[in-house]
Amino acid sequence: MTTAPRPSDRTLLVVDDDKPFLTRLARAMETRGFEVQVAESVAEGISHVRRAAPSFAVVDLRLADGNGLDVIAALHQARPEARAVVLTGYGNIATAVTAVKLGAIDYLAKPADADAVQAALLGDTDTRAALPDNPMSADRVRWEHIQRVYELCNRNVSETARRLNMHRRTLQRILAKRAPK
Structure with missing residues (x-):
């Protein structure tokens, strides 16, 4: 360390x-x-x-x-x-x-x-965080994936929707909501 x-x-x-x-x-x-x-x-x-x-x-x-x-x-x-x-x-x-x-x-x-x-x-940047007691739910994992693609597309909703094969309005609704638990 x-x-x-x-x-x-x-x-x-x-x-x-x-x-x-x-x-x-x-x-x-x-x-x-x-x-x-x-x-x-x-x-x-x-x-x-x-x-x-x-x-x-x-x-x-x-x-x-x-x-x-x-x-x-x-x-x-x-x-x-x-x-x-x-x-x-x-x-x-x-x-x-x-x-x-x-x-x-x-x-x-x-x-x-x-x-x-x-x-x-x-702090020390080489230390590793402990594994979480409560892993993410499937809904949360989906939401995180959408957020990742959104960031990779420079927060462009239309491009993100195209890459996710999702309707733009559906994506906008997902992005407007809070993250699932």
């Missing part, structure tokens, strides 16, 4: 459009020794990355002006060794895989506390 090298500085960018959560997390991470910058949108997050790419980032997946994965991609391009964590209230396997491919080291469901965020940012 090896630990990945950690950046020597403790600069952290937190990107979230939920202002109270953003403020709480920024304060909590400052008390843990991070030098925190905040952004409330994808555009603002990318602007921070272009000015001075931080060592660490915590990025919400769904923001008012777009997808937080764009911030992760910009950070990974500007500073490949940076460690980023994606936060979301809309977790699914497809976006988790995409986030990791773009350079994120972890994917946490909201509301995540500062201890979980710090553990993810500074």
Whole structure:
């Protein structure tokens, strides 16, 4: 079990459009020794990355002006060794895989506390998660597959429906619903 090298500085960018959560997390991470910058949108997050790419980032997946994965991609391009964590209230396997491919080291469901965020940012990336006690249902597996294809088609509903051999409206209804248990 090896630990990945950690950046020597403790600069952290937190990107979230939920202002109270953003403020709480920024304060909590400052008390843990991070030098925190905040952004409330994808555009603002990318602007921070272009000015001075931080060592660490915590990025919400769904923001008012777009997808937080764009911030992760910009950070990974500007500073490949940076460690980023994606936060979301809309977790699914497809976006988790995409986030990791773009350079994120972890994917946490909201509301995540500062201890979980710090553990993810500074943790060992080689450790394996334990097997789940409750495996996914067949409905959930189907939903995850649809989400994965949707992400692979760059969130294009028509193309996803074509690839899944499904009516576009049916797919839109599935995408609008919450994930099955």
